[in-house]
Structures are given as structure tokens and as C-alpha cells.
Amino acid sequence: MGSFFSMSNSKNNQSESNEISPIETCKRQRMSPACVEECPRLIPNLPDELSVQIIARVPRICYYHVRLVSRRWKATIMSSELYKVRKELGTTEEWLYLLVRVGENKRLWHALDPSSRIWQRLPIMPSVVDEEESQKGSSRLWMWNMVEGIGIAQVIRGLFRQRDALDDMPFCGCAFGAVDGCLYVLGGFSKASTMKCVWRFDPIQNAWRKASSMSTGRAYCKTGVLNNKLYVVGGVSQGQDGLVPLQSAEVFDPFTDTWSQVPSMPFSRAGVLPTAFLADMLKPIATGVTSYKGRLYVPQSLYSWPFFVDVGGEIYDPETNSWMEMPNGMGEGWPIKQAGSKLSVVVDGELYAFDPSSSVDSGKIKVYDQGKDAWKVVIGKVPVYDFTDSESPYQLAGFHGKLHFITKDANHDIAVLQADLCSNSDSSPSTSTPLSPKSMHDGLLPKSATEADAVAWKVVASRAFGQAELINCQVIDL
Numbered sequence: 001m002g003s004f005f006s007m008s009n010s011k012n013n014q015s016e017s018n019e020i021s022p023i024e025t026c027k028r029q030r031m032s033p034a035c036v037e038e039c040p041r042l043i044p045n046l047p048d049e050l051s052v053q054i055i056a057r058v059p060r061i062c063y064y065h066v067r068l069v070s071r072r073w074k075a076t077i078m079s080s081e082l083y084k085v086r087k088e089l090g091t092t093e094e095w096l097y098l099l100v101r102v103g104e105n106k107r108l109w110h111a112l113d114p115s116s117r118i119w120q121r122l123p124i125m126p127s128v129v130d131e132e133e134s135q136k137g138s139s140r141l142w143m144w145n146m147v148e149g150i151g152i153a154q155v156i157r158g159l160f161r162q163r164d165a166l167d168d169m170p171f172c173g174c175a176f177g178a179v180d181g182c183l184y185v186l187g188g189f190s191k192a193s194t195m196k197c198v199w200r201f202d203p204i205q206n207a208w209r210k211a212s213s214m215s216t217g218r219a220y221c222k223t224g225v226l227n228n229k230l231y232v233v234g235g236v237s238q239g240q241d242g243l244v245p246l247q248s249a250e251v252f253d254p255f256t257d258t259w260s261q262v263p264s265m266p267f268s269r270a271g272v273l274p275t276a277f278l279a280d281m282l283k284p285i286a287t288g289v290t291s292y293k294g295r296l297y298v299p300q301s302l303y304s305w306p307f308f309v310d311v312g313g314e315i316y317d318p319e320t321n322s323w324m325e326m327p328n329g330m331g332e333g334w335p336i337k338q339a340g341s342k343l344s345v346v347v348d349g350e351l352y353a354f355d356p357s358s359s360v361d362s363g364k365i366k367v368y369d370q371g372k373d374a375w376k377v378v379i380g381k382v383p384v385y386d387f388t389d390s391e392s393p394y395q396l397a398g399f400h401g402k403l404h405f406i407t408k409d410a411n412h413d414i415a416v417l418q419a420d421l422c423s424n425s426d427s428s429p430s431t432s433t434p435l436s437p438k439s440m441h442d443g444l445l446p447k448s449a450t451e452a453d454a455v456a457w458k459v460v461a462s463r464a465f466g467q468a469e470l471i472n473c474q475v476i477d478l
Contacts, residue, residue, distance in 0.1 A: 042072055052076065056085040060093050060478060061113045064120075078204055083181065083478055094399040094477045095203075096416065097122070097183055098406065099176070100468040107471065109183070109201070110463075112416065114400060117461040125185065126199055126208055177223035178474040179230045180254040184211070186232060187218045194219045194238045198252075203478055212257045218246055224289035224296050226318060229253055233265065233298055233316075234286030245283045245303075249316070262316065266323055267300060269311040282309065288334075288342035292351050293370075294318075297326060299334045299342045310336070329373035335366055347398035354382070354396055354405075363394070365403070365419070378421060379455050383407070395473040404460065406473055414470065415462035419455050 042051035055076060058066060067074040076082055086092050096112040109122035174188035183201040187194065194217035201208050214232060221235030233249040249262035267284040282302035290297045299313035312331025314323045325331075334342050335355030344353040351368040353375070365379040384394060384407050394407040402418050409415040 042076060052082060052085055053089070056082055056089055057091055059113075059115065060095075061116050061118050080204060083204060086478070092477050094475055096397055096399060096404075096406075097178070097474045097476060098395075098414070099471040099473070100414070100465050101471050102466065102468045108468075111203070112461055114416070114460050119461070119463055122201060123206065123208060125201075126210075173220040175221045175223045175232065175235070176472045176474060177225065177230050177232075178476050179225045179252075180228055181476055181478050182254065183474055183476065184223075184230060184252075186223065187214060187221055187235065189219050189238075192238065193217065194236070203476060212252070212259060214252075215250055215259055215261065216246065216248055221246070222286050222289040222298070224291045226291045226294070226296055231262065231289065231296055231316070233262075233289055233296075236285075245285045247284065263322060265298065265300070265314055267311075268314070268325060269300070284311070287336075288344060290344045290346060290351060292346050293349075297330075297351075299326070299331060310334070327373045329375070330368060333366075333375040335364075335375070343394075343396050345396040345398045345403070347403045348401050352378075352396065352398075352403055354394065356384075356394075365405075379419060383409075383417070383457070392470045392472065395470055397473050397475055399475045399477075406470065409459075409462055411462075411464075413462045413464045414468070416460040418458040418460050420458060421455055 042048050043054070046054075055066070055073075063077045067077040083092075093113065093115065096114060098110050098112065099107060100110065101107050107125060109125060111120045111122060112118075113120075175186045177184045177186065181203065183203075185199045185201075187196065187198075189195065196213040196215070196217045198211040198213055199208055200211040216237065218232070218235035218237055221232050224231045224233075230252040231249065232252070235246050236243040237246055238244075247264040247267055249265060250259050251262050252259050265286065284300060284302055286298050287301050288299045295318070296316040297313060298316065300311055302309045302311055310332065312328065313326035313334070315326055316323055334344070335353045336342055342353065344351060346352070353366050353368070354363055355366055356363040363382040363384055364377050365382060366375040367378045368375055382394075382405055394405065397404045397406060397416075400418075403421065405417045405419060407415065407417070
């Protein structure tokens, strides 16, 4: 099959100077009804079942060109059956999807195939929300865009009952998730109202579609995937006197396109405050969600601008459909990325979290030891070069069985770094050497002798996005 494509390419190159090439003539013949009747199969002389097995083994990055072979090939590439076969054969591939913000209003999703290091830009995300929901909002003249990016400080001002806080926000706080091979953008603000709407991107169809709306309009909610279902917890909703924190949760089933209610988070630790005044002033809010060992782990905090207090967290068990308190060591030691969010990811059964420390150009990665109920450092210094005031200067992701860190490199390009943890069970805090332009070009991060046994960095891919800022990342396996 590879020789077939090579022959086609070589013939095409030889006939570029012709006004109408033989390849073009052949293409017109293939598209004619007579030719379709003569070649009813995907690959001549092979059953279609076998042809699909062959196509399922082709790298997904090639599908964009392979679908140009014929209409039948295009229909096959865009059919869900092909991806079921890929799953059965074990030929699925994990791609990284990055959302970046260019300027004030332009938000773009980009997909990276880590194997080929090829980037692809996704179709532009819908920027107009459902008209019926939009009419329920304020009559303000501006329109919110469907992306995350404002500081938690402004949200807390809303929680502190400043009704006009929404007037100064440049864009809304949507949530993002990936389940069953699709990308989801959920909720946020539009015309000063919290939205229920959900948008879904299907990589197979390469298109955005509207999915079933949530039962509650919410912004800045947290998402997690468990048992191939998408959970949404917490966030804020627009009340009569400003933004109101939510304790509710719900779950989305992608197979039925339906939402179901989940018991609300008790926020039991919020009740330990010594006075009624503090209980009224400090508002409980979920600061993250992680699917870990078959349960949802939700770290929580109490907020009242400009103060916030960590109060551990709670765990949702789908088998009992109930919440329980998070272990003390886990909740109290969960590193804080910034006020309002805790950056974590599970890789190969291990829970990792990023701790930005006190400096903007450094940070640590910790792993949770369930047996000791404690966090310990496995990477003592993470290379960070984004010195801007970006709300999301770095992201964590797990794919190909490795921990990945996404940030700006020394050239101000967005880089995807892979951490090869050689030994994280009993490692002491490690240090790492900052990335240099040459090391970025070579794809390797120099290691000192002290860190050689702990971590080795590898640059998976990088791309110049100009002044673009990171917003979010998701991993999809197809």
C-alpha cells in the first residue's frame, strides 16, 4: 500500500507541468458514475471488511489525504465504524489538543500528533450561544466569547456581591473536557448570564455541534471523566445580587446525550469556621477535579476576595453515589497553581500536581503517596519561560504513558515537554537545568548529575504561536 501512494506521488510530480495531467484525468474517471459501478469496493479485489482493517492501521495523521482517494474512502474515514476497528486492533492514537488565545478575542484549538510532531488547526469554535438562552440574559451590548481566561479575582469580586463585576470581564469562564473521543466546551457567560449550553467537537467529522445543555447554568465549573462519563461540579451562577457559588454537580452520558443529577457537594469542612460572620463571608468553591482510582477527587477552598483558605476536599464514589471527605494529607498538601485552580493529572495510575512555588519562572511537580497520605517532590525545578501575566502559562497532560508539561520555551514558542521519570518512588527533591535554545532545537534538556536518576526532559514538539497564551489542553484517543 505504501508503494501505491509513492507511485502516485512520483507520477504527480512528473506531470506538474502538463495542463491536464494523467492523474487528473484518472481522478475525473474515478469520480464518474460509470467508474463507481465498475469499482464498488474500497480496494479492488479485496472485501471491504479487509480494506477497513488495512485503513485502520494507517496513522490518523494520513487520513486527511487518504480521504481524497474517492468518495467511498472519505465516507469510510468519517465513519465511526473505522474507529471501532482501530480500538479493537489497538491502533488508536493519543493526540494533544491545545486551546490558545491570540489577541483579545481570537481563540483557536490546535491538535498535535506527538508521533509525527505535526500540528493541525481545528475549525473555529462557535462564538454565538443559543439564542433562546441569550435572550434570557441582560440587555447589555457586548457579547461574551466561549473561552476561559479571566482571573479568579474578578470572580471573587462578584461573589463579594459587586453586581457590576461582570461589566468589566473581557470574556467568560467556560469549562473544558474530553470524553468518548470528543472535545467539549461547557457553560460560561453570555450577556452577563451563566449559560447551560454545551458544544462538542467531533474529530471524526471535524466539526462543532451543539450537545444537550446542562440542567444548571454555570461558569468556572470543574470537569472530570469517570467510567467514560463527563462530570461537572461546582462553579458559579448569576444571582440577583451577583455571582453565587454552586455546590451542585451533574454527569453527562455521551452515548445517550443526556445529563443526570449527582448529589451536591456537602462542603462539610466549611462548617468548621468559628464564627457566623466568617461562614457568611467565605464562600466555598471547587478548585479542581481529578479522576483517580475509580473516584472523583475535588479539592476545595473558601474564598472572599482577596483571601482564600484551603479546606481539603471531597471524594465522589459512583458506586455509592455519595461524597466523603478527602484524606487530610491529600487535601491540605494539594499544590495550588493559582487562586481558584489546582493543576493535576493522573499518569499510569499516579496522581501528579504542579506547584508553581513563589517564583513565576520555576515550579515543582509532586506525586501523591496514597499509603502515607502525603505529597512528595519528584521534579524539583520545572523549566518555565512565560514571564507574562497569563492566567494559564502552563498545563499538565498525560499521554503515551508519560507526564507532559506544556509551557513557553526560551524562544517564547509553546513547547510540549515529556518528563521521563526514571525513579519516582523514593527520589529526593531534584533540580533541573533550564532549557536553552540549542537544547530545545535538539529536543533534549541537559541533565545535571544530581537529577540524572530522577527525571530526563524531552521536547516532544514546539510551535511558534506568536503572543498567544495557553488556555487549556485535552487528550483524545482515537
